[in-house]
Amino acid sequence: xxxxxxxxxxxxxxxxxxxxxxxxxxxxxxxxxxxxxxxxxxxxxxxxxxxxxxxxxxxxxxxxxxxxxxxxxxxxxxxxxxxxxxxxxxxxxxxxxxxxxxxxxxxxxxxxxxxxxxxxxxxxxxxxxxxxxxxxxxxxxxxxxxxxxxxxxxxxxxxxxxxxxxxxxxxxxxxxxxxxxxxxxxxxxxxxxxxxxxxxxxxxxxxxxxxxxxxxxxxxxxxxxxxxxxxxxxxxxxxxxxxxxxxxxxxxxxxxxxxxxxxxxxxxxxxxxxxxxxxxxxxxxxxxxxxxxxxxxxxxxxxxxxxxxxxxxxxxxxxxxxxxxxxxxxxxxxxxxxxxxxxxxxxxxxxxxxxxxxxxxxxxxxxxxxxxxxxxxxxxxxxxxxxxxxxxxxxxxxxxxxxxxxxxxxxxxxxxxxxxxxxxxxxxxxxxxxxxxxx
Numbered sequence: 001x002x003x004x005x006x007x008x009x010x011x012x013x014x015x016x017x018x019x020x021x022x023x024x025x026x027x028x029x030x031x032x033x034x035x036x037x038x039x040x041x042x043x044x045x046x047x048x049x050x051x052x053x054x055x056x057x058x059x060x061x062x063x064x065x066x067x068x069x070x071x072x073x074x075x076x077x078x079x080x081x082x083x084x085x086x087x088x089x090x091x092x093x094x095x096x097x098x099x100x101x102x103x104x105x106x107x108x109x110x111x112x113x114x115x116x117x118x119x120x121x122x123x124x125x126x127x128x129x130x131x132x133x134x135x136x137x138x139x140x141x142x143x144x145x146x147x148x149x150x151x152x153x154x155x156x157x158x159x160x161x162x163x164x165x166x167x168x169x170x171x172x173x174x175x176x177x178x179x180x181x182x183x184x185x186x187x188x189x190x191x192x193x194x195x196x197x198x199x200x201x202x203x204x205x206x207x208x209x210x211x212x213x214x215x216x217x218x219x220x221x222x223x224x225x226x227x228x229x230x231x232x233x234x235x236x237x238x239x240x241x242x243x244x245x246x247x248x249x250x251x252x253x254x255x256x257x258x259x260x261x262x263x264x265x266x267x268x269x270x271x272x273x274x275x276x277x278x279x280x281x282x283x284x285x286x287x288x289x290x291x292x293x294x295x296x297x298x299x300x301x302x303x304x305x306x307x308x309x310x311x312x313x314x315x316x317x318x319x320x321x322x323x324x325x326x327x328x329x330x331x332x333x334x335x336x337x338x339x340x341x342x343x344x345x346x347x348x349x350x351x352x353x354x355x356x357x358x359x360x361x362x363x364x365x366x367x368x369x370x371x372x373x374x375x376x377x378x379x380x381x382x383x384x385x386x387x388x389x390x391x392x393x394x395x396x397x398x399x400x401x402x403x404x405x406x407x408x409x410x411x412x413x414x415x416x417x418x419x420x421x422x423x424x425x426x427x428x429x430x431x432x433x434x435x436x437x438x439x
Contacts (some may be wrong), residue, residue, distance in 0.1 A: 001030065001147065001197050002154050008142055009038045013115065018140065019110055020104040020116040022094075025144035026282035026310050027121035027226060028219050030197040034144060035090055035117055043115070044086040047074055051096040058097045065103035067111035078403055084113045094118035098133040105135035122230055122281055143282075144296055146195030146311040148351045149344075150429040153186065156204060161186075169423065169430040170438070172416040180413050180424065185327070187426040191340050192323040194313015195347075216317040223430065231277065239274040246284065246307055247319035250339040255306045256289070268303070275307065283310055285346055287356035287369070292401055296372045308346040315343050334385060341425065342368055342384045345409060348428035365393040373436035377404055381431075384410035394420070405439055407431070 010029045012021050025031045036309065039046035049057050060073050071082050074089070082089065087162035096100050100118070107116050118139075153162050161183060168175050175183070193212050196219055203212035227239045238305070245262045249255060257275070278284045289304035290296050309315040316323065321340065346356055359380070360366035369381040381402055382394045391408075398406055398419065407421045415422040421439065423430070 001033075001201065002151065003030065003034055003147070004151060004154075005034065005142070005144060006038060009035070012142070013042060015140075016114070018115075019138060020118065020135075021110045021140045021142060022104070023117060023119035023142050023144060024282060025119075026123070026146075027084045027222055027284070028198065029144050029146050029310075031119045031121070031144045032092055033197065035092075035119060039090060041089040043088040044083070045080060046088045046090055047080070047082060048090045048092065049074075050092040051100060052093040058100070059096060061100045061103065061283065065099050065106060067103070067107050067114065070103060071111070071114070072317065082114070085115075087115065089114060089116045090314065091116070091118040093120050095120035095122050102135060105138040108135065108138035122226060138151060145201055145351045146313075146347070147197060148195060148348060148429050149187065149190050149426065152190050152193070152195060155200060155424055156186070159324075165427050166430055168414040169427050169435075172414055174413040174415060175424070177413075179421050183424065183426040184411060187424075189411060191312055191326050191344060192316055194311040194316070196311055196313060199313060213313070213317055216314055219312060220318060223281075226281070227277075235274065235277070238271055239277055242274045243278055243283065244270050244318075246309060247315065247339070249307060250315075250343065251319075251336065252392055255342070257305055257307050269302065278307075284308060285310060285350050285356055287358055290357040290359060290370055292359065292370070292378060293297060294372070294376055294378060296355065296370060296378065300357065308343045308356075310347065312340055312344040312347055316340055333349055338383075338385050342383050344425070345369065345381075345383050345428050349431065352429070352432040354431070354433060359397070361396075363396075365396045367393055367397055371407075371431070371436060374432070374433040375437045377436055379403055379405065379436050381407045381409065384408060386411050 012018060018197070023031050023035060036046065036048065051058050057077060061070060074310070075082050085421050091100050104116060104118060107114060150162055164179060165173065165183065192209050193199055196216065199212050199215045204216055205211065215369065224240055228236045231239055241262050244370060248261050249257055259268060259271050261263050262271055279286050284310045287306040287308060289301045291299040291301070293299040309318065321336065326337065345368070349356060354371055357370045358368055359368065359370045368383040371379045371381055373379060380394060380397050382391055394406055394408065405419050405421055407423055409423050409428060411425060412422050413424060
């Protein structure tokens with residue numbers, strides 16, 4: 001699979017101030033495959049250690065975490081010389097070995113000439129629980145997400161379509177109707193398939209959405225298995241209950257996370273830590289309510305938030321949404337398809353490193369997302385599922401706060417009217433901090 005994040009790995013390799021790299025990401029987003037491919041392409045050799053399966057290497061590192069000791073013994077274990085500029089050392093599932101994680105500090109301080117990458121599916125959870133073992137300030141970070149819709153298009157041989165989408169986004173010129181309809185059809189496929197690499201790969205190989213989504217069930221089960229395996233017995237049922245409630249939460253008109261929907265009598269005291277663990281594991285993305293002010297981060301209301309799945313395809317599967325209804329616009333309930341659409345947009349923004357915030361006033365006007373540009377513009381973003389775009393909330397926001405412009409994502413074509421930038425849903429990947437300033 002072709003991944004845009006490969007450019008970030010190359011930039012890390014070429015950086016003069018490079019530190020050991022920690023790769024974050026939920027299980028099965030392609031971390032191991034990506035780093036191995038990077039090693040194969042840009043290094044002469046890769047020393048790969050999986051701490052989940054290799055106890056002997058783990059015990060060796062437990063004894064001594066100085067770089068010289070580790071390198072010498074890895075060379076003996078693998079029967080190969082580790083060359084400073086030509087070998088990549090890849091510690092996978094590094095959260096399973098606290099000493100290996102701590103060793104990155106000493107690689108940074110004592111042996112910065114070596115290329116070292118650590119990765120782990122539950123790395124964020126481990127770090128939050130064991131802060132003492134974390135090499136603060138001594139590592140670089142890279143987060144791997146599922147494939148964005150742009151990457152979905154790249155891997156389905158639609159690169160020319162990407163170029164046309166970007167052109168229309170930048171110019172606000174309408175897409176030719178035939179191409180607009182094709183892009184929407186591909187977008188509807190993505191709502192079903194999502195961006196998990198194995199699911200996308202099966203979709204491409206079989207040209208079947210039905211076959212592809214069988215892989216989603218396995219991923220969802222692996223998430224729950226991880227929760228059961230690594231969480232304390234008293235926490236596991238709470239985490240799974242919070243996870244399973246996401247479709248119910250998003251199906252409500254008021255999508256603010258409600259603990260009582262997880263369990264009768266549920267409170268933040270009971271389920272707050274469970275949600276934090278899901279977020280740390282990269283399984284969910286949190287969208288926090290804000291008051292309008294600059295910077296938005298200072299005006300967040302942390303106790304009011306929405307939770308989105310890290311991948312819209314997994315949400316489609318978890319909610320048992322009949323996939324034939326995604327394209328059948330007449331038969332589907334608008335609230336239900338709206339749940340998937342909003343989750344897709346949240347993921348698209350997150351993949352572009354935008355903070356997720358929403359706005360709601362005391363009179364029940366609400367906007368799905370509030371964005372902050374690179375230069376500090378605050379831009380409202382409204383999400384609609386179809387071509388029916390009338391909305392009191394966006395109009396009220398525009399009148400009250402007078403932003404430079406607003407964005408409306410819908411099934412409508414590109415355009416710019418009444419200070420509203422109309423963007424088709426398939427072009428959500430074009431929205432990033434820099435593009436928000438270029439209007």
